[in-house]
Every structure is written in C-alpha cells, then in structure tokens.
Amino acid sequence: MDATTTLPAPPRASARRRALPRMSALTWTGIALLTLFLLLALFGPVIAGDPNARAGEQLAGPGLRHVFGTDHLARDLFARTASGARVSLLVALAAVAFGLLVAVPAGLVAGYFGGRWPDDLIMRVLEAFQALPLFVFALFVIGVTGTGDSDIGPITVPTTAKVVLLLGVGFVPYFARVTRSATLVEAQEDYVDALRVLGVPRRRIIGAELLVNVLPPVLVQAFLWLGIAIFAESALSFLGLGIQAPQPSLGNILGDATRYLLLGAWWYSIIPGLVILVATVGFNLVGDGLGDALDADGRG
Numbered sequence: 066m067d068a069t070t071t072l073p074a075p076p077r078a079s080a081r082r083r084a085l086p087r088m089s090a091l092t093w094t095g096i097a098l099l100t101l102f103l104l105l106a107l108f109g110p111v112i113a114g115d116p117n118a119r120a121g122e123q124l125a126g127p128g129l130r131h132v133f134g135t136d137h138l139a140r141d142l143f144a145r146t147a148s149g150a151r152v153s154l155l156v157a158l159a160a161v162a163f164g165l166l167v168a169v170p171a172g173l174v175a176g177y178f179g180g181r182w183p184d185d186l187i188m189r190v191l192e193a194f195q196a197l198p199l200f201v202f203a204l205f206v207i208g209v210t211g212t213g214d215s216d217i218g219p220i221t222v223p224t225t226a227k228v229v230l231l232l233g234v235g236f237v238p239y240f241a242r243v244t245r246s247a248t249l250v251e252a253q254e255d256y257v258d259a260l261r262v263l264g265v266p267r268r269r270i271i272g273a274e275l276l277v278n279v280l281p282p283v284l285v286q287a288f289l290w291l292g293i294a295i296f297a298e299s300a301l302s303f304l305g306l307g308i309q310a311p312q313p314s315l316g317n318i319l320g321d322a323t324r325y326l327l328l329g330a331w332w333y334s335i336i337p338g339l340v341i342l343v344a345t346v347g348f349n350l351v352g353d354g355l356g357d358a359l360d361a362d363g364r365g
Contacts, residue, residue, distance in 0.1 A: 088354055095350025102344045106154045109147025116140065116148040116313050124330045134332040136318075137325055146337050149313040153344070156229055156308075157294035161287050163233030168240030169283060173271050175241065176248025176279075188245070195238035199297065200304075203231050207306045228307045232294055243286045247279040285356045292348030299341050315341050 110116070120131065120141040127134045133142035175187040206227070215222045251257070252275065260270050295315075301307030302316025310317055315337050322334035 089357075091350050092354030092357075095347050095352075095354060098343045098347030099351050100347075102150065102340065102347055103154075105147050105340065106150035109143070110151055113141060113144035113147050116144040117311050118144070120144070124325060124328070124333065126330075127332050133336050134330075136321065136333060137330075142318075142333065142336060145313040145318055146315070146340055149315040149318050149337065150340055150344070152225070152308060152313065153295045153298050153315045153341075156225060156232070156298045157291050159229040160232035160294050160298075161236060161290055163229060164236030164240050164290075165283070165287055167233070168237045169244050169276070169280075171237075172241040172244025172283075173248050173275060173279065176245040177252055177267075177271050177275065179245075179249045179252065184245075187241070191238040191241050194234065199231070199235040200300070200306075202235065203301055203306050206231060212305065212309055224307075224309055225312075228298060228301060231301070232297055235297075236290060236294070239290070240283065240286065244279060244283050247282050248275055251275055251278050281359055282356075285352060285359055288355060289349060289352035292345040292352070295344045295348070296341060 117140060119139045121135050121139055123135065123137055123139045125131055125135040125139075131141050131143065133146055136142055136145065171187050171191070175184040178184045210222075210227065212224065214224055215227065257270060257274070260274060265274075298307055299314065299316035299319065302314040303320040305317075305320065307316055308314035310321070318337045319334055319341070322330070322337065326334050
C-alpha cells in the first residue's frame with residue numbers, strides 16, 4: 066500500500082448514522098404519539114385560551130368552531146383537554162422526580178451494602194410501602210385530609226401537591242429496586258475494589274462513582290413510569306381523589322363525561338380517553354426503545 070494512501074475513517078461516525086434506522090417501528094410509533102401529546106400539552110393551552118370560559122352551546126359536537134366540541138357547561142373541550150394534558154404531564158414529571166430523589170439514594174445504599182443490615186432495613190421498609198396498593202393509600206390520605214387543599218400548621222398544601230406526593234411515594238419502592246439491582250452488579254466491578262483499597266471515602270464511591278454508572282438504566286425506568294404516572298393521576302382524578310374541578314385534568318374531564326355518554330355526546334369521553342391512551346402508549350414505547358438501545362450499548 067502506498068504511504069500516501071488515505072486510510073478509511075474510523076467506524077464511529079458511520080455507526081452513529083446507522084443507529085437511527087435501527088430503531089424499531091414501535092419506537093417510531095411511540096415517538097409520533099409522544100410528540101402529539103407533548104404538542105397538545107405544551108402549546109394547546111396557549112392556543113386555546115381559558116379552559117373555564119363558556120364558549121358556545123352545551124354538548125356541541127366537534128366542528129370548525131370547536132374542534133373537540135363542548136362540554137355540559139358549554140366550555141370548549143379542546144381548551145380543557147389541552148390544559149388537562151398539561152396538568153397531567155406536570156404532575157407526572159413532579160411525581161417521578163420526587164420518587165427518584167427518595168429512591169435513588171436508598172437504592173444506592175442498599176445495593177452497596179447488599180446482604181447486610183442497611184440493605185435489609187431499607188428494603189423491608191420499602192416492601193411495607195409496596196404491599197399497600199396505591200389507590201388504597203390514596204383513599205386513606207384523602208379520607209384524612211379531604212379532597213381540597215390541606216393546612217399543615219402555617220403551610221397550605223394544594224391538592225395538586227398532594228397528588229404528586231401520593232404518586233411519588235407509590236413509585237419509590239419500584240425505583241429503589243431498580244437502583245439497588247444495578248448497584249449490586251456495579252459494586253462487583255474491579256474499580257470499586259480499587260477505590261476501596263486506595264482509601265476513597267465510602268460516600269464518594271456511592272455518590273460519585275456508582276451513581277454515574279447506575280443512573281442510565283434508572284432514568285430509562287423513570288421514563289417508562291411517566292406514562293404510568295399520567296394514567297394513575299387520571300385514574301385518581303376520575304374517582305374524585307385527585308385534581309378537583311374547575312381545574313381541568315384528563316381524569317376529571319373523563320369523570321364528568323361518563324354521565325353524558327348515553328346522551329350521544331361520544332366526543333366528551335372518547336377524546337380525553339384517547340389523549341390518556343396516546344400519552345401512556347407513547348411513553349411506554351419510547352421507554353422500551355431507550356431500554357433496548359441501552360442494552361445494545363452495554364453488549365457493544
């Protein structure tokens with residue numbers, strides 16, 4: 066070979082270009098569904114205006130003036146659905162973030178001390194929380210505090226914050242288990258033993274070295290649980306345990322609509338139900354795609 070011959074470029078760039086088509090059709094479907102939901106939740110309220118304004122006649126069907134029709138109080142259903150989608154998305158994000166803030170440190174400590182008393186103590190407490198179904202726990206809390214805002218001394222806790230805390234506490238055991246499992250595997254790596262020999266403080270090993278390597282699979286699970294959180298918030302609001310009217314939520318819109326389904330107002334219940342379905346399926350399909358990509362990178 067001539068010395069001036071140009072060597073082929075390293076395969077890294079072409080591998081990146083090939084990574085995009087490797088995504089499955091289901092992942093692309095999830096991306097499309099998730100994009101539709103995010104457009105509705107983020108930009109819909111800006112376009113639609115006040116969701117509580119009476120904008121036409123009662124139970125008007127979808128048309129040029131009201132794309133999603135109107136509800137039983139003559140309010141534009143597009144405005145209420147868009148605002149409800151934004152509320153559900155924000156509640157889901159806050160609940161998952163709260164669950165991660167509590168669960169990741171607990172799972173890291175439990176995994177690092179796998180099989181010893183800190184691990185047993187943390188996991189037994191989390192198992193006790195996990196044994197209580199979310200909706201039973203919600204019924205208990207709402208029964209004690211009521212469905213409206215709650216006052217704890219000088220602090221007023223809004224209903225939305227109560228829903229976030231309820232969901233977040235329910236998610237903690239699941240996130241902690243994923244974190245613990247990933248930490249148990251990572252703690253067996255040689256670099257962890259080397260850091261111990263070098264005298265690196267335990268808190269630094271856990272909080273810096275292990276956290277960085279454990280976080281990717283945990284975040285993938287968190288993304289999957291965003292869809293579950295939207296569904297759970299909608300279910301609580303549908304039962305009257307979550308976001309309260311007149312503030313719109315996908316769940317309470319659907320709860321109001323069930324009384325008018327037999328009167329022929331199909332759009333009133335089907336449209337918010339479809340939005341919940343699109344969000345849940347979209348987050349799950351994209352989360353599965355991210356998990357597959359992470360597994361492929363790990364094998365590579």
